[in-house]
Amino acid sequence: MRIGELARRAGVTTRALRYYEERNLLAPRRSESGQRHYTESALDRIRVIQELFAAGLSSKTIADLTPCVVDGKATPELLSRLAVQRDRLDAHIADLTRTRDRLDSVIAGASANMRTETPCKQGDSA
Template sequence: MRIGELSRRTGVSPRALRYYEEQGLLTPARRPSGYREYEERDVTTVRRVQVLLSAGLGTSVIAEIVPCADDPDVVLAGRCPELLDGLAQERARITAAIDDLAAARDILDSLVGRPL
């Protein structure tokens, strides 16, 4: 599929998809005409990248994760054990952020008169 189709299917702009390629997050094949050619698995990859970006991970970290997480049924520890410590730290950071957001929500709920 070409970049427009991948964009439509994932909701990610063609510009962002090109950026993902520059960052090593996607590696589309090239047609003789120079057009990018994406595969079905790239739809899943783009969705994973979006989730990881929204969690606050940087593209350099995501670029390390993507090759190790191409199969959702494979545990990362078996494929890229060197990433586990860094990912555990990222998980702890996300958990702390969730806790902070929940506390902020509780404060707002109390201010607007909603039960906690």
């Protein structure tokens, strides 16, 4: 199928498909005139790519991981590597949660000591 049909069926833009190709996430076959042609399996690959982007992985990481997907199915290596990425995200979430908790503490302390007039103008940063 050609790029427009694949984009429509996958629910993405042709620009996204070109980006995936540029990042070595998707490799269409080219006709003699240079037109892109995709197999049905490209739909499954696009779904995997989108899920990995939604999980917060970079295009480089996805490019490293997608060879571990065979016929739309995960290999043991892929599962192991995805677990590493999940652990990285868990650590980042924990860091963000600690930061939010610190901000809550600062806000609570500042609220207890709030003055009726403020020396800061909106938009100023402390």
